[in-house]
Every structure is written in structure tokens, then in C-alpha cells.
Amino acid sequence: MIDLRSDTVTLPTPRMREAMAHAEVGDDVYGEDPTINRLETMAAGRMGKAAGMYVPSGTMGNLTALLTHCGRGHEVILGDQSHTYLLEAGSYAALGGIHPRAVPNQPDGTINLDHIEAAIRAEDPHFPRTRLICLENTHNVCGGALLHPEYMAAVRGIAERHGLAMHLDGARVFNAAVALGVPATELTKDVDSVTFCLSKGLSAPVGSVLCGSEDFIYEARRARKALGGSMRQAGIIAAAGIVALEEMVDRLAEDHATAKRLAEGLASMPGIGLDPDTVETDIVFFELARDDMTPDELSEALREQGVLVSPKSGRRLRAVTHYGIDAEDIDTALSALRQALA
């Protein structure tokens, strides 16, 4: 199977399995797992923050961040196409009493600066209190679009003028950094907290890291505990995360190249709508621009030929490149597509 449904399907590398087998472990709730401590320190360094907290998932990273920044009745400004708004079960509202203010994402993953500013509440007993602005980089539903450091800085300016905090859902922030050729810190220096995933393109089996100041992470540990996300000898899985940070970051460039190859091939096919110039990282959204076939039918026809993609809402489908997918696999997938569309 050529599985292009997501970069979450990546399997641990042999080096990861080796590191997991030999990981030194302890009870992390006592702060005594040396492997987790090492991963957290490394992750914080890569994000340019003072501290890090290992969490089981990106969703829990974002949720612990929101619970730490905001109290009940506070409002978070976030994109209406953001993963946190659309795809995290409304957790911050359900569990934290945090009110979402969803502002339209532009196709490039940004939120218009004037719209952010206009969404910030005045002081008035009728209103929830705005506390936090959340951004996402790269932007998943906006096709892996990346936010530039200049944009991050501009949003920081707004946050500072209004005394707000900023959180970055950086599930794929290393994809953005590699695509831009800058260290990830260029994309995180303007936010108070950032979550990134080890379990996507970086290929570790489990986990994300939330990074921020010492005080922030101290508080976030309480939120993680409350959610049941404090683990014990989890150095076993964190060991793979260390290998991911050491060995798998620069490799993401290969996924961007294969995604580009896929996008260019798709764009040349009649019945497919896609501008390959919009593909900046590893995610390729394309549209099935014909009425005689649904995205579900197309994906089924591909499955029969050993190629998996994800049908999404409307006429859209998503393909994501990752560790284990090479140019030859892309060419095989493209010929399967040509056949399925014929």
C-alpha cells in the first residue's frame, strides 16, 4: 500500500526502535525519567523556550496550553479552519469553559490582521474577556500552508498592544522551518507557547511537546495531570522522540519535494483542480472537479490499486507525503489516479 492519508501513518525508524529498547527510564510524575527530561530540554531548545512538557498527543498539547492561558469565560481568537477549532472535539470549551472566537482563515493559513484586531473584546460586562490568540503553522486544512516570521511578528504586535498571550499549534512547525530554510525558533520567538508533534513527519510513534516559559510549563503540568496525560516510564516512547529531533527534521525536505511532484502530476490531470504553486510543504489538497464521481468513489478506486488518500468535505481530497514515500511511489500513485479517472 502507498498510504498518503496522513504523515501520522509513519512507522518508527530502526534507530528509534533501538533507542526505545535501551531507553533509561524512571517515574516521570516524579520528574525522574531521564529520557523524558532529555527530550523536554532538547525540544525547548529547538523551540527557543525555557521549558518543555511531553504529552501523548498534539491535541493534549494544545488543550493543556489553552487551559493554562485561559480560565472559564475567557475567549480565544483562532482561525475558523484551524485544527483546534475544527478537529479537537471542542475540548477547550467542553473542559475549560473557554469561548472560541473563530475568525476566517485566508487560503494561505493566515488570519487577516484587521480581523484579529476587530475580534478583540472591549472591556464590557456583556463580553467574554479576550485572553489568547492561536495560530497554526503549517496550516493543515489550508493545504500545509506556512506562516512567515514577518506575519508572526505582526500578530505579536497586536497581542502586545492588547495584553494578550499567543499560542502556536506548530504540529508541523518543522515543516515550515525546513521549507523556509530557517531555524524553527524564527517561527516561535513571537509566541508564548508552542506545541509540535513528534508523531507526524518526524515519524516517532507517540507524542508531542508543549514548550513555553518555566512558569507556564509548571502550570501546564497541572492541566496535563488533570487530563490524565501524566505518564510514568514513558521514556520508552520519548526515546523515539529524541531520535526524531536528532535525525528526522532535515529529511522533511524530501517530503516537500515528493509533495511537489505529486501536485504537479495532479495539476496536469483533467478533472482535477489544484494549483501546484500553493503546495509549500507535505500536504496536498486537490479537488475532484467533475460530477460523475465522488471523492469517496475516487478514493475507493485508488484503494483497489493500492493507493490510499483521504476524502475530505465537499469535493476535496488530501494526500500527505512522509518518511517511506519516495518519488517512485508518487509516480505509481499518479498512474493509479490516471487510471481511476479514466
Ligand SMILES: *Cc1c(COP(=O)(O)O)cnc(C)c1O
Ligand atoms: C495532527 C494535528 C494536531 C493534533 O495532533 P494529535 O497528535 O493527532 O492529537 C493538532 N494540530 C494540527 C495542525 C495537526 O495537524
